[in-house]
Amino acid sequence: MIPINKLKIFNDPIYGFITIPNTLIYDLIQHPYFQRLRRISQMGLTYLVYPGAHHTRFHHAIGCMHLMQKAVQTLQFKGVLISDEEENALYIAILLHDIGHGPFSHALENSIVEEVHHEDISKLFMNFLNKEFEGKLTLAIQIFQGEYHRKFMLQLISSQLDMDRMDYLKRDSFYSGVAEGNINSDRLIQMLNVVDDVLVMEEKGIYSIEKFLMARRLMYWQAYLHKTSVVAEMTLTKILKRAKELSQKGIELSCNAPLLFFINNKITLENFDNKTLETFALLDDFDVMSAIKNWQFHADFVLNSLCKMILNRDLLKIVMLDEKADTEKLTELRNKFAFISGISDKEAAYFVFKGKLKNQAYNKESEPISILKKDKTVEDIIDTSDQLQLKALSKSVTKYYMCFPKVLLEN
Template identity: 65%
Template sequence: MNKLKILNDPIYGFITIPNSLIFDLIQHKYFQRLRRITQMGMSHLVYPGAHHTRFHHAIGCVHLMQKAINILRFKGVTISKEEEEALYIAILLHDIGHGPFSHAMEHSIVSGISHEQISLLFMERLNVEFNGSLTLAIKIFKGEYERPFMCQLISSQLDIDRADYLKRDSFYTGVAEGNVNSERLITMLNVIDDNLVVEEKGIYSVEKFIIARRFMYWQVYLHKTGLVAEQLLIRVLSRAKALTNNGVKLHASTPLKYFLQNDISLESFTNKTLDIFYELDDYDIVSAMKEWKYHDDFVLRNLCDMVINRDLLKIKIKNKPIKALSLEKHINALIKKHSISKSDATYFVFSDEIHHQAYQTKKQNINILYKSGKIQDIVKASDHLNLKALSKPVTKYYICYPK
């Protein structure tokens, strides 16, 4: 069977699968599941084109990793065949543990377990199946390999993951400001003392990258409509779990039922749980919500109706914390209107905060390499006044309540 396939990607054109192991991993049922996991959660309710999947993104990352390895080798960095393959595997599988709609599940029906931890469980399981051929990839993914630049290519402030998702998300949303020149960024990469650096002439591309990231977060990923939709989805799943715990029978697919009926944490995430998790995707949640729209429970019925029909709560974003009085006012109005309990009302009236820091000065800095051999952090190297401001964390506050 020909395993060196070529895929057509709307962003990069033709992508070649580098070797037969990568092909076998792509063909595996665990990875094929990513075709049914939306890359951008509920963002399609704001940007109708944002229906691309985690599958798209992972394949794009492998393509960029091929470019990065070729560039670094061209510049004299030694990367063995084993390391090359491990880098492809690590970047291909870095998102394999995402649940339905990408992040909603982490905050509702499983507790204290992140998608990175589930990705690792999948990788360890696949490593057994593929006779240990993922061992080095797992080491790199965990950040434990002795050549730090390889770990930085997978996860850092200028990694292959970000280089693909910013470009891809900007393409599918139509938000041009997020479009980074990922190929130029990769061409400017180099390695000094086994750490990733960007050559001096790539400094403006890095500035654009950081600014594009800030823009995409505030305009797209934390867009108020997408934010309220995701919060409603989290509340749908939390309510369904609470009702199930109280003995209420809900129509749901077998995998979704399992996660509603059991308290799942990292300790209880067995191989059996992993096999059930692999069956769970966006379709389970959507079909469940279509059923639950007609349920007797006031909260579940109305939450599902809001998400399915995009008739969402009103949301206001402010620069100062939301006053308790304001929250109380909306809660009381809802209680009075529908004769529901205060705890039920809090599913529809709530406040929280959102944070974003476009560049973190204390975390795996983006270093610029000068011709003289000097290495300097991008904030110091840049003559762009905004970069200093972009390295400060920004917090905003929001309140949601019925229209």
């Protein structure tokens, strides 16, 4: 057997060379469950708005691991005791934090499976891999689930200033070209510290945090919640909904076996067994896009029309509103489209619908971003910052929208 050099490096366009810290991490990266992330887009259908946004969850996970390496080095340099076992567990936990994402990331969450969050599926994957790797992921799972006594370790993975957010903002900004989302992750990580096992940011890094929170707000409005991204992702979820509806009526659908399994069966967290997990691991963007290419020729008007919208980027008209969409107006539009297309009012609801978007850059009620002041006291960033706009960023902003076919503008 030819020996394999497992201490390889990745050449990343964001950070340059990223090293794999040890052979266990290499083996996890090489596992088919993790390699699947190469086929899961990081920003769903946002490439329909920003053509460069074709990067994947694989890119993101490797980037997060790199930032975690920097964070651990910084904290150890400042005297925070982190054992070799804890260090490795942090790398594993952040590497696998998004392994449970389904096709097109958030776009199809709750569509492929019923009300199961991607974090729940990530836990299932991690537990499965832990058996395969003979218990070597146990501590990483404890940290990921918030069961480990050192609170700051979970905060590095999941908080309002974690390695996950630091990477996706910088990476998504780079690939989409939305420059407002760019942040200085190096500066943010250099300012990290730990007080009483809680992650804090040194006071001299406060302006970098303010920039980080502002970048997050702008990225949500300009990229993640861009109206074209929203209507594209809503169309994608409705394609799956229609496919499931047709399947329940006994109508045959042509698609790959893993996707067909989830279309034909109602899967919840309660019945998500190992066999289901293995089937889920076979699902990626290509299965869904292949199905959409097939279904554009399906006899069902609703299904083929929605599929053509995605494939040809000929999407529904989306109108942003300050208030909730008028129900009478929606009914009128549905009736009109049903009459034009010769479909039922229920089927017209796939094309005429309303919704709302929420954006909150900083949640003061959640676990706060704590600032370590020069006098060694710890304070919430909202109380420390002299920026009035930061207080505004902590308020939840809601916008409403209404979608309908463009043909209704002509009639």
